[in-house]
Amino acid sequence: DTEVTQTPKHLVMGMTNKKSLKCEQHMGHRAMYWYKQKAKKPPELMFVYSYEKLSINESVPSRFSPECPNSSLLNLHLHALQPEDSALYLCASSLGVLQSYQPQHFGDGTRLSIL
Amino acid sequence: QQQVKQSPQSLIVQKGGISIINCAYENTAFDYFPWYQQFPGKGPALLIAIRPDVSEKKEGRFTISFNKSAKQFSLHIMDSQPGDSATYFCAASTPLGGSRLTFGEGTQLTVNP
Numbered sequence: 001d002t003e004v005t006q007t008p009k010h011l012v013m014g015m016t017n018k019k020s021l022k023c024e025q026h027m028g029h030r031a032m033y034w035y036k037q038k039a040k041k042p043p044e045l046m047f048v049y050s051y052e053k054l055s056i057n058e059s060v061p062s063r064f065s066p067e068c069p070n071s072s073l074l075n076l077h078l079h080a081l082q083p084e085d086s087a088l089y090l091c092a093s094s095l096g097v098l099q100s101y102q103p104q105h106f107g108d109g110t111r112l113s114i115l
Numbered sequence: 116q117q118q119v120k121q122s123p124q125s126l127i128v129q130k131g132g133i134s135i136i137n138c139a140y141e142n143t144a145f146d147y148f149p150w151y152q153q154f155p156g157k158g159p160a161l162l163i164a165i166r167p168d169v170s171e172k173k174e175g176r177f178t179i180s181f182n183k184s185a186k187q188f189s190l191h192i193m194d195s196q197p198g199d200s201a202t203y204f205c206a207a208s209t210p211l212g213g214s215r216l217t218f219g220e221g222t223q224l225t226v227n228p
Contacts, residue, residue, distance in 0.1 A: 004158075031214060042204050042218030043159065056215065090158050097214040101147040101166060104216065106158035 003027055004107035006091050012113045015081060021110045023074040023091030031097045032074040033104065034066060035090040043090055043106075049074060050097045081114045088112070119207050121219025128226050134192040136222045138205035141186065145207040149216070150179065150190050153202045162203070163190070195226045 004025045013019050023032065031050050035043035048056035049068040063085075065077040074091055088109040094102040120139045128134045138148075147166055151159035165172045165179040165188065172179045178191040192199055205219040 033214075040202075040221070040223075042206075042221055043216075045215055048214070092158075094214055101164070101208075102214055103149060103161050103164060104214065105161065106151075108156070108158045 004091055004093055004105050006089075006107035006110050008110055009108070010111045010113075012115060013078070013081065014115050015083075017081075018077070018079045020078065021076040021089055021091075021112075023076075023107060024072055025091075025093040025105070026072055027093065027105070028071075029093035029095055029105075030071055031094045031102070032068060033092040033094075034064075034074070034076050035092065035106075037088040037090055037109070047076075048097065055097060078112075081112075083114050086112055086114045119205060119217050119219045121205050121222060123222060124220070125223045126225070128195045128224065130195065130197060130226055130228050132195050132226075134195045134199065134224055134226070135189055136203055136205070136224070137187065137189045138207075138219050139185075139187045140207055140217075142207070142209065142217075143186070144209040145217075146210055147208045148179070148181065148188050149206050150177075151204045151206065151218075153204065153221075159204060192224075195224075197226045197228050200224055200226050 007022045034046040037043045046060045047066045052068045067075040090109045092104040092106045094104045149164035150162045152162045153159040163174050176193045181188045203222045206216040
């Protein structure tokens with residue numbers, strides 16, 4: 001079992017729906033990340049939170065809205081998604097972002113399908 | 116400059132053999148090189164990582180070899196087992212990158228019994 005927990009594991013939604021993905025870690029990490037992964041491709045960084053503040057947004061469309069309510073929780077709010085947004089959404093955490101050699105620990109992801 | 120090139124794309128090895136996956140980079144600011152293992156339906160799991168001040172790091176059957184002058188690093192899996200069948204990603208990051216990982220394209224490893 002991973003130490004980064006993501007819910008739900010699977011999500012099917014229509015293009016007009018609003019849903020949220022949730023991520024939780026209890027390792028005392030202060031950096032949290034959202035990635036998108038398409039089949040047979042590496043993860044692509046979407047957002048980075050450091051000490052609950054958004055530090056990196058990789059030009060992600062506004063239909064994806066991240067939120068970090070506290071140091072253990074990370075949400076990704078979804079609205080008006082497109083079929084090409086179907087992918088595995090991964091959450092990760094690390095001790096911090098100030099040094100490059102802080103290993104990132106990934107959850108098992110939410111498999112999202114847009115109808 | 117930010118790319119990490121990984122090869123081969125796929126690899127088939129017999130049980131007990133050695134699996135070798137190679138990565139090359141251009142950005143000399145990279146100072147951390149992790150390898151991730153991903154099984155179907157699971158997230159990537161950190162396997163082993165190296166910093167450029169050492170040329171080799173070994174953890175069990177997994178070894179990273181690092182060649183700073185050639186800007187290359189590789190993963191060796193000794194005594195490969197069917198349970199090692201997974202996708203492997205090399206990655207790299209810089210101290211100014213905010214922990215942004217640059218991933219290779221991945222290698223799908225199959226170990227036949």
